[in-house]
Amino acid sequence: DTGVSQDPRHKITKRGQNVTFRCDPISEHNRLYWYRQTLGQGPEFLTYFQNEAQLEKSRLLSDRFSAERPKGSFSTLEIQRTEQGDSAMYLCASSLAGRGTYEQYFGPGTRLTVT
Amino acid sequence: EDQVTQSPEALRLQEGESSSLNCSYTVSGLRGLFWYRQDPGKGPEFLFTLYSAGEEKEKERLKATLTKKESFLHITAPKPEDSATYLCAVQAGGGNKLTFGTGTQLKVEL
Numbered sequence: 001d002t003g004v005s006q007d008p009r010h011k012i013t014k015r016g017q018n019v020t021f022r023c024d025p026i027s028e029h030n031r032l033y034w035y036r037q038t039l040g041q042g043p044e045f046l047t048y049f050q051n052e053a054q055l056e057k058s059r060l061l062s063d064r065f066s067a068e069r070p071k072g073s074f075s076t077l078e079i080q081r082t083e084q085g086d087s088a089m090y091l092c093a094s095s096l097a098g099r100g101t102y103e104q105y106f107g108p109g110t111r112l113t114v115t
Numbered sequence: 116e117d118q119v120t121q122s123p124e125a126l127r128l129q130e131g132e133s134s135s136l137n138c139s140y141t142v143s144g145l146r147g148l149f150w151y152r153q154d155p156g157k158g159p160e161f162l163f164t165l166y167s168a169g170e171e172k173e174k175e176r177l178k179a180t181l182t183k184k185e186s187f188l189h190i191t192a193p194k195p196e197d198s199a200t201y202l203c204a205v206q207a208g209g210g211n212k213l214t215f216g217t218g219t220q221l222k223v224e225l
Contacts, residue, residue, distance in 0.1 A: 004158075031211065042119075042202050042215025043159065056210060091158050101147040101166065101206055104213060106158035 002026060004107035006092050012113045013082055020078045021110045025094030032075050033093040033104060034067055043091055043106075049075060050097050082114045117142040117207050121216035128223050131192045136219045138203030139185040148186050149213060150179050151202040159202055193223040 005024045013019050025032045031050050035043035046065065047057045051072040064082075069075040079086055089111050093104040118141045128134055140148065147166055151159035163172045165181040172179050176197065178189040188201055200220045204213040 033212070035213075040217065042204070042217050043213070045212040045214070048211060056212065058212075093158075095211075101164070103147075103149060103161050103164050105161055106151075109156075109158045111156075 004092055004094050004105055006090075006107040006110050008110060009108060010111045010113075012115065015082055015084060015114055017082055018078065018080045019082060019112065020076055021090055021092075021112075022074060022076050023092030023107060024074045025092070026105060028096070029094035029105075030072070030097035031095045031102075031104075032069055033095070034075070034077050035091040035093065035106075037089045037091055037109070038087075046077075079112075082112075084114050087112055087114045117205055117214040119203055119205055119214055119216035121201075121203050121219050123219060124217070125220045126222070128190075128193055128221070130194055130223055130225050133189070133191045133193070135190070136188040136201055136221070137185060138188070138216055140203075140205050142205050142207035142214075144208045145205060146208075147206045148181055149204045149206070150177075150186070150188055151204065153200045153202055153218070155200075162201075190221070193221075195223050195225060198222045 007022045033048040034046040037043045049069040064080045067077045089109045091109045093106045095102040095104045120139045122137045150162040153159045163179040168183045180187050200218040202218045204215040
């Protein structure tokens with residue numbers, strides 16, 4: 001399977017703990033995106049990378065969130081000092097890059113529950 | 116700020132009963148409108164991209180159309196396996212992020 005993969009699929013953590021999620025994009029895709037989705041809502045943009053450069057971050061993204069894509073391949077999303085409001089599905093997507101408009105392909109998501 | 120509104124929030128159909136889902140949008144400089152299907156507990160699955168008013172795309176029982184203010188996803192003779200949440204998203208201006216609506220939850224019954 002050459003789709004977007006995410007790990008872990010589920011994570012349960014206690015409030016105040018740090019968590020890290022991993023995303024592996026489709027191999028030929030230069031752009032990688034992170035979104036967050038809560039129940040009954042559409043995905044909400046968090047940040048995106050083109051190769052290893054982080055080009056845009058949502059103004060809603062708390063300082064407790066940090067994302068990296070060190071070698072332009074996989075990416076990690078870390079949440080420090082988790083809060084109950086961080087409970088959500090964290091989705092990763094990837095796309096080609098260029099001057100056109102390209103569809104984004106999503107992974108299966110990581111379901112985070114903060115207790 | 117880009118806005119996407121989907122209606123209805125939920126729709127229940129009998130198998131074979133055709134219908135349409137609506138996605139209205141307010142953006143500055145539409146670059147693309149995207150339809151996705153999402154099954155419970157899974158990530159969105161790409162269906163269509165529409166780029167300009169008047170464009171139409173089809174896939175099996177689904178047909179997507181686009182005007183300057185809204186898009187429709189027409190479902191012809193649906194089957195139970197078409198049950199899912201259908202999400203609409205836009206990409207606009209100079210950015211690459213997608214702005215999503217809240218989705219239409221479709222249930223098709225025998």
